[in-house]
Amino acid sequence: LSLHSLAPSTMILKGVDVKGMDTETTKRLTSKIAILEEEMERLWTENTQQKMELDKMSSTFKTLVALKNSKIDDLERSLDATNTEAIQPVAIPQQIVNPPSFHCFRMKFSGVSVLKARDDLVFQSFPANVGGVDWQIEVGKFKGESKGVMKDYLQINVKIVSEISEHWSCSIYDKYYLYSQDSVNVFSDVMKIPTHYTKESFQWKISRFIEFGELFRPVLGYVKDDSILLAVEITVYPLQTFTYRDE
Structure with missing residues (x-):
């Protein structure tokens, strides 16, 4: 059951014939429906919050990746500049x-x-x-x-x-x-x-x-x-x- 497909409580009563039910039965059914609506509302709210947190984490991750790539580019440019300098032979004792x-x-x-x-x-x-x-x-x-x-x-x-x-x-x-x-x-x-x-x-x-x-x-x-x-x-x-x- 997708929370995004849930509709107001009137949708839940659709197709339910309340005629012929006594008052007590109607009250019990109405109470259960109210409880279900509260639970669905809570789940909907939690789902929305989780989605917002995931979006925030995704944004932070993208920022870190961009920063890392920028640092790598800086290092590569620095190495390229160093490699262009003349390297003198070094006498290594054996x-x-x-x-x-x-x-x-x-x-x-x-x-x-x-x-x-x-x-x-x-x-x-x-x-x-x-x-x-x-x-x-x-x-x-x-x-x-x-x-x-x-x-x-x-x-x-x-x-x-x-x-x-x-x-x-x-x-x-x-x-x-x-x-x-x-x-x-x-x-x-x-x-x-x-x-x-x-x-x-x-x-x-x-x-x-x-x-x-x-x-x-x-x-x-x-x-x-x-x-x-x-x-x-x-x-x-x-x-x-x-x-x-x-x-």
Whole structure:
């Protein structure tokens, strides 16, 4: 039953013969008709309100769709304007991880007593190429405080002596050995964490390898004929060797 097809109450009584009905029956029928009319009126009102709400929601939805399409058009115009600008090639670094390289520097330095006496003297090893770059060991003196007393120490420096790219870097693990020349004694030290090398940080030092007083103790035999025997092992792990490609 469509509410739009409902007519006034006189339509409901059409075809109904009320003649011959007693007064009580007529009243009951009239009362039921009145109730039906009220219910139909209520349904008609609710239907009208729902239709108005649906129309309002439809209008709001259309407004939102139009706003969304407008935003999309604005973005597309912005992208089109950006794409018309000249795009310069960008050099993108590509990382190449190289395998580690190992080398042991074995050195004998003479004139240790002079090294102890002077602050500006440095002993140097011959360079060695390890991991594609040249390395060198330097031995000198370091003054440092120990328990409130200034002492002189043998200092060992591991440094890069060749030109390297600003994009190159590596980490190394190193071990240091001082050999007795009269016995089997070996004094050693190990860097337990890797040291990181770059173009700016091209050298790292172990400043307090051994105190000079300990170094010159005759019973240990580290110094003989004013010379010492050293070994430095380095394992080089190149981390970032960059090549470039254009995008």
